[in-house]
Each structure stands twice: as structure tokens, then as C-alpha cells.
Amino acid sequence: MTSGNTVSAKIFRYDPAADKAPRYETLEVPLEKEMRVLDVLDYAVENAGVAVGYRWFCGVKRCGMCGVSVNGKPVLACWEKATPSMVIDPLPNMPVVRDLVVDRSALEQATLEMEPCLKRKEPYESFPEPLTHRDFEDAYRLMTCIECYVCTAACPVLSDANHREFAGPASLVQLAKVALHPKDAGERVAAALKGDIYACISCYECSNVCPVGINVLEDAIEKLKRRCAAQSESNPGAKHARIFTDLIRKFGRIHPPTLMRQSKGLMQSVSKMSMALAMYRKGKVQVRPQTVQGIEEVRKLFKAVEKDQ
Numbered sequence: 462m463t464s465g466n467t468v469s470a471k472i473f474r475y476d477p478a479a480d481k482a483p484r485y486e487t488l489e490v491p492l493e494k495e496m497r498v499l500d501v502l503d504y505a506v507e508n509a510g511v512a513v514g515y516r517w518f519c520g521v522k523r524c525g526m527c528g529v530s531v532n533g534k535p536v537l538a539c540w541e542k543a544t545p546s547m548v549i550d551p552l553p554n555m556p557v558v559r560d561l562v563v564d565r566s567a568l569e570q571a572t573l574e575m576e577p578c579l580k581r582k583e584p585y586e587s588f589p590e591p592l593t594h595r596d597f598e599d600a601y602r603l604m605t606c607i608e609c610y611v612c613t614a615a616c617p618v619l620s621d622a623n624h625r626e627f628a629g630p631a632s633l634v635q636l637a638k639v640a641l642h643p644k645d646a647g648e649r650v651a652a653a654l655k656g657d658i659y660a661c662i663s664c665y666e667c668s669n670v671c672p673v674g675i676n677v678l679e680d681a682i683e684k685l686k687r688r689c690a691a692q693s694e695s696n697p698g699a700k701h702a703r704i705f706t707d708l709i710r711k712f713g714r715i716h717p718p719t720l721m722r723q724s725k726g727l728m729q730s731v732s733k734m735s736m737a738l739a740m741y742r743k744g745k746v747q748v749r750p751q752t753v754q755g756i757e758e759v760r761k762l763f764k765a766v767e768k769d770q
């Protein structure tokens with residue numbers, strides 16, 4: 462049933478084999494009740510003769526194939542409601558194959574290299590296996606992941622050329638899914654460190670966009686980071702994270718000179734002296750750490766979290 466209104470869709474077009482540069486194609490689509498972004502793309506091909514390339518399979522948020530970016534936000538085309546004005550782009554952080562179709566093979570390879578399959582200590586004995594829902598709670602949440610890589614498209618670290626080794630949130634979710642399984646005995650810390658897990662800046666962008674509601678940062682990445690920190694204190698990322706946390710527990714805020722000296726060592730701290738002086742002159746750092754008001758509340762929070770773990 463049409464509402465009489467239209468959708469103005471600006472669709473990214475680019476064929477790297479034939480086009481010199483990307484362009485946009487704009488079309489007006491009659492807005493229907495409950496219309497999704499996927500319906501707009503279907504209309505473009507079937508009714509408007511616009512041969513835009515896009516990918517989908519299930520149409521019901523199951524296969525994870527239809528990721529696109531709408532007005533700058535990574536979404537699933539089959540689940541996102543169409544709005545009167547949309548700019549539809551391919552998912553960022555992945556090379557374009559054609560139009561809205563991206564090449565996910567490098568990310569899928571990174572996931573495979575993490576060997577996200579259960580590695581048991583002992584052979585599987587019989588069915589049903591003695592597991593309670595409580596044993597299984599952490600891993601179960603992550604099993605709803607549909608591997609759509611929408612979280613990976615939102616990750617600012619992956620847009621940064623300095624972090625090409627970072628496996629990205631979707632691969633880390635797959636790793637955490639097995640690492641948190643009560644029957645898993647695989648060596649997961651090495652895989653997480655190889656995937657440069659400490660490059661993650663805990664910004665929550667991945668959690669904010671996950672179409673199935675996984676809190677990617679808290680339910681997967683932070684749990685893996687904690688395991689890495691517990692098992693691998695010599696890793697620079699783990700050491701930095703521990704010193705950062707210790708400073709917050711002690712003073713309620715970080716103290717950059719102490720963080721730098723303790724995590725990077727004296728020599729590296731001295732080499733950054735000119736930057737430290739510039740920050741000091743601008744009032745960005747104090748010489749001595751200062752304790753925030755209400756520090757007892759901060760310490761209570763730490764105690765509560767540690768008791769929970």
C-alpha cells in the first residue's frame with residue numbers, strides 16, 4: 462500500500478574494472494508501508510532499470526549478507542526501515558567489488574585464522590552433555606552472531622592505516638564465542654594477541670550497530686582482553702591496560718607521565734619529553750597525580766566489578 466510519499470535514494474555506484482571514479486545515482490521510489498532499504502534496492506533494479514549491485518539472501522536478518530551503510534551508519538538492508546532521504550553506500554573498511562557489494566574475504570580469512578572451532582580437552586562422551594544454562598550463558602549470547610561484519614564496518618581502528626593487524630570486532634566475537642565456551646580448551650590468548658586485540662580503543666561503536674543486539678565490546682572483546690591480561694602480563698597491551706586501571710583505582714583518573722613511564726619505560730618516556738612539556742604548558746598534565754573527589758565511590762565500583770568476575 463503506497464503512502465503517497467517517496468523515498469529519495471542516493472545510491473553509490475562504482476565498478477572498479479570499468480569506472481574511473483565512484484558516483485551516485487539518485488532515484489525517487491514510492492514509499493510503501495513497512496518499506497525496508499532492501500525494498501528500495503529491489504525497486505531500483507526491478508522497476509527503475511538501475512542495475513545496482515547489492516547482495517542479500519535470506520531477507521530476514523539471518524544470513525548476514527546484506528550489510529550496507531545508510532546515511533553513514535552500517536546496517537542490514539533487509540532490516541533497516543527506509544526513510545524519505547537516504548544515501549546508501551557500501552560498508553566501509555572493505556574493498557568494493559561493485560556498487561554496494563564489498564569483498565569480505567580478508568576479514569573472513571582473519572576469522573578463520575583464529576580457529577573459531579571448539580577444541581575439547583577430552584573427547585565428546587555422550588549426548589546430552591552435562592551443561593547448565595549458566596555454564597553456557599557467555600558463549601550463548603555470542604552464538605546469535607550472524608557474521609554480517611556490520612560491527613567491523615563501524616570500527617574506527619580498522620579505518621586507521623596504522624592498525625592493519627587488528628582482526629576487528631566480528632572476528633573477535635567468533636574467537637570469544639569458543640573461548641567462553643565451558644568445554645573449550647584451545648589456546649585463545651595467543652590468537653587474540655595475534656589479532657592485535659589491544660588496538661581496540663573500547664569506543665562501543667561495534668556494540669552500537671550490531672543488528673542482533675550483541676554488546677560486542679563488553680560481551681566479547683573486554684572478556685578476551687581480561688583473559689589476555691591475566692595470562693600474558695609481558696604483552697605491552699596487557700601491561701598498559703593494567704597500569705591504566707591501577708591508576709584509575711588509585712587516583713580516579715589517569716596520570717599520563719606515570720602511565721607512559723611505567724608502561725613504556727624510562728627511555729621512551731624521555732624521548733617524548735618535548736611533547737610532555739608542551740602538554741604541561743597547556744595545562745593538560747600535572748606533575749603529580751591528583752586524586753579526584755569521591756575516589757571512595759570509584760574504589761567501591763572497582764570492588765563490585767572484581768567481585769562479579
Ligand code: SF4
Pocket residue numbers: 615616617618619629630660661662663664665666667668677678682
Ligand atoms: S570497541 Fe573496539 S572493536 Fe569495537 S568499534 Fe571500538 S575500537 Fe573497534
Ligand code: SF4
Pocket residue numbers: 525605606607608609610611612613630631634670671672673674675677
Ligand atoms: S557481532 Fe553483530 S554486527 Fe558483528 S558480525 Fe556478529 S551480528 Fe554482525
Ligand code: FES
Pocket residue numbers: 516517518519520521522523524525526527528537538539540
Ligand atoms: S538478507 Fe540475510 S541478513 Fe539481510
